[in-house]
Amino acid sequence: MENFFVRYKNPLALMAVLFIxxxxxxxxxxxxxxxxxxxxxSGTRLIRVWTVTAFTPVEKMFVSTGHFFRDGWHNYADLxxxxxxxxxxxxxxxxxxxxxxxxxxxAEQARRLQALLEFKERFISRTxxxxxxxxxxxEQSRVVVIDKGSHDGIRQDMAVITPDGIVGKVKEVFPxxxxxLLINDHDSGAGVILERSRLQGILKGTSQGELQVTDIMSDExxxxxxxVITSGGDRIYPKGFSVGTVINATADRDNDPxxxxxxxxxxxxxxxxxxxxxxxxxxxxxxxxAGPAPMRAADILAQRLPSVPKQDTNAxxxxxxxTTGATATGATAAATPAAKPSPTPVKINPTTGTxxxxxxxxxxxxxxxxxxxxxxxxxxxxNPVPAKKTGVEDKKPASSGQTGPVSAGAAGxxxxxxxxxxxxxxxxxxxxxxxxxxxGASEPKASDLPGTVSPEAxxxxxxxxxxx
Amino acid sequence: MNAGVSLTSREEIEVHRFSWPVSIxxxxxAIFLQVFLRIRFFTxxxxxxxVTIFFAxxxxxxxxxxxxxxxxxxLQDAWTGHPIGLFGIAKTIVGYLGSSxxxxxxxxxxxxxxxxxxxxxxxxxxxxxxxxxxxxxxxEAWSWGHTMLxxxxxxxxxxxxxxxxxxxxxxx
Numbered sequence: 222m223e224n225f226f227v228r229y230k231n232p233l234a235l236m237a238v239l240f241i242x243x244x245x246x247x248x249x250x251x252x253x254x255x256x257x258x259x260x261x262x263s264g265t266r267l268i269r270v271w272t273v274t275a276f277t278p279v280e281k282m283f284v285s286t287g288h289f290f291r292d293g294w295h296n297y298a299d300l301x302x303x304x305x306x307x308x309x310x311x312x313x314x315x316x317x318x319x320x321x322x323x324x325x326x327x328a329e330q331a332r333r334l335q336a337l338l339e340f341k342e343r344f345i346s347r348t349x350x351x352x353x354x355x356x357x358x359x360e361q362s363r364v365v366v367i368d369k370g371s372h373d374g375i376r377q378d379m380a381v382i383t384p385d386g387i388v389g390k391v392k393e394v395f396p397x398x399x400x401x402l403l404i405n406d407h408d409s410g411a412g413v414i415l416e417r418s419r420l421q422g423i424l425k426g427t428s429q430g431e432l433q434v435t436d437i438m439s440d441e442x443x444x445x446x447x448x449v450i451t452s453g454g455d456r457i458y459p460k461g462f463s464v465g466t467v468i469n470a471t472a473d474r475d476n477d478p479x480x481x482x483x484x485x486x487x488x489x490x491x492x493x494x495x496x497x498x499x500x501x502x503x504x505x506x507x508x509x510x511a512g513p514a515p516m517r518a519a520d521i522l523a524q525r526l527p528s529v530p531k532q533d534t535n536a537x538x539x540x541x542x543x544t545t546g547a548t549a550t551g552a553t554a555a556a557t558p559a560a561k562p563s564p565t566p567v568k569i570n571p572t573t574g575t576x577x578x579x580x581x582x583x584x585x586x587x588x589x590x591x592x593x594x595x596x597x598x599x600x601x602x603x604n605p606v607p608a609k610k611t612g613v614e615d616k617k618p619a620s621s622g623q624t625g626p627v628s629a630g631a632a633g634x635x636x637x638x639x640x641x642x643x644x645x646x647x648x649x650x651x652x653x654x655x656x657x658x659x660x661g662a663s664e665p666k667a668s669d670l671p672g673t674v675s676p677e678a679x680x681x682x683x684x685x686x687x688x689x
Numbered sequence: 690m691n692a693g694v695s696l697t698s699r700e701e702i703e704v705h706r707f708s709w710p711v712s713i714x715x716x717x718x719a720i721f722l723q724v725f726l727r728i729r730f731f732t733x734x735x736x737x738x739x740v741t742i743f744f745a746x747x748x749x750x751x752x753x754x755x756x757x758x759x760x761x762x763x764l765q766d767a768w769t770g771h772p773i774g775l776f777g778i779a780k781t782i783v784g785y786l787g788s789s790x791x792x793x794x795x796x797x798x799x800x801x802x803x804x805x806x807x808x809x810x811x812x813x814x815x816x817x818x819x820x821x822x823x824x825x826x827x828x829e830a831w832s833w834g835h836t837m838l839x840x841x842x843x844x845x846x847x848x849x850x851x852x853x854x855x856x857x858x859x860x861x
Binding site for chain 2: 243280354355
């Protein structure tokens with residue numbers, strides 16, 4: 222007998238080790254309820270915790286060092302294109318502001334309807350930003366490790382997202398790190414909706430790391446490029462988050478009347494670096510916002526355009542007759558839609574722009590004469606207050622929009638005042654307005670300018686001598 | 690006259706030894722690189738498996754080789770979302786077979802190292818899939834193309850890696 226053990230020592234040792242491992246494996250598999258709750262037996266849990274916790278600080282250090290050098294290089298490289306990018310971003314901001322107004326009104330309407338129906342809404346209340354510091358290292362398990370754990374408020378089954386779309390859910394939580402099961406793992410699943418057709422399905426990962434939606438009948442029409450969003454039915458991922466787009470749809474061989482729809486994930490699951498963990502979801506009936514009155518897109522655009530200054534409704538009315546010839550000119554100009562910026566600077570017509578006295582509080586000028594750049598209608602003003610210039614006004618000193626009366630037109634009430642016949646007079650030299658048009662240099666008539674009226678309709682006050 | 694030719698020379702059956710830092714540090718470094726380097730190539734390459742094979746073959750003692758494989762596999766399991774033991778069992782068997790094979794064959798030749806690693810990667814994959822499908826109830830699909838590519842890449846990597854690790858052997 223002793224000879225048997227000595228002779229077969231190695232195979233026996235192998236069997237003993239395998240037996241222990243198989244029993245340990247069976248212990249984990251036999252307790253699915255524990256596995257769901259993350260408590261896969263104290264022994265196996267300890268192995269995970271010790272291993273991951275021991276590696277995490279080193280990984281964090283390597284990741285931080287790598288980011289330090291990479292960011293340093295990127296900061297330098299990015300400076301080269303920052304000016305052009307800034308211009309593009311400003312345009313993008315302007316466009317988005319317009320879009321935001323429209324969406325805000327839609328959202329308000331939706332909230333009102335939801336409130337009427339007592340609809341409970343789930344929304345993201347709090348997130349924790351985390352950095353990906355590792356993976357499972359195998360293709361059999363699509364798991365990434367993030368640098369936030371239970372100390373940061375991370376719990377099991379929390380959704381992990383990026384601005385592009387959903388990434389996965391927290392599978393295991395350790396003190397300093399967590400394991401995230403990606404949505405393309407074959408153990409993963411999520412409830413989704415095809416955005417266009419509103420069909421609901423189940424998102425699953427495959428063993429090849431692909432995403433597919435199942436449980437959609439084959440008689441439904443699915444088109445490549447259809448957007449897929451989360452349905453919120455799984456109580457993990459917030460509703461309406463981007464999942465991906467449809468690549469193609471084929472018949473499910475294993476499940477005949479259904480389709481298998483391949484999805485291209487919205488988030489780049491192979492190059493994850495920073496993610497957000499949704500640590501708190503709130504659920505409440507949306508309250509109808511009682512904020513300020515909605516702003517029209519045209520108002521936003523008007524704010525951005527130099528030719529449309531804000532109308533000061535508190536400004537005192539000017540006496541009759543103080544409305545200058547430029548008043549009507551500018552009034553008509555402003556009567557045109559404000560959303561059309563003038564492509565070329567419009568110069569002031571000296572016949573209407575000169576000889577006018579711009580009094581403070583003139584109704585024709587919402588911003589007041591002090592804000593008029595010299596060279597425009599205000600050029601002839603007797604008001605010695607230095608012109609307050611905006612950047613845009615500097616570039617367009619005599620544009621039709623800068624003539625004081627523009628805002629009168631903006632109010633939609635160009636008021637032609639009966640005045641004496643216009644008397645031509647010599648244009649006065651501009652009062653040191655940087656960038657202003659030189660007097661008399663190819664100045665078109667007001668009637669030639671877009672948005673102006675003819676001088677016949679332009680009431681002009683009695684000219685006065687320029688101050689010496 | 691005895692004309693029988695042994696498959697192994699005295700040098701070939703020499704049992705190599707390693708210092709403690711190397712015995713512990715190399716497997717940990719392999720696991721660290723495997724989980725830290727988020728490069729797609731590294732998911733095909735199985736560094737912990739290569740290290741398991743190297744130590745098993747170099748030591749030529751089944752029990753240490755087996756235990757080395759069990760420990761490396763279990764540590765690797767900790768990083769996956771699977772139950773712990775899948776890689777552990779697979780690498781235990783590979784470690785045992787590697788050390789048993791090292792006694793009988795010349796495993797210091799680059800060609801034999803390539804073939805041996807190629808075969809061990811296939812065995813490792815078969816064992817892993819068998820456990821995953823039969824014991825754990827997994828739903829992974831077997832892919833011949835991916836498996837052969839993995840075996841080829843690991844075989845080539847083994848030739849280079851083993852040559853580097855040879856320098857860490859303790860010589861009497």
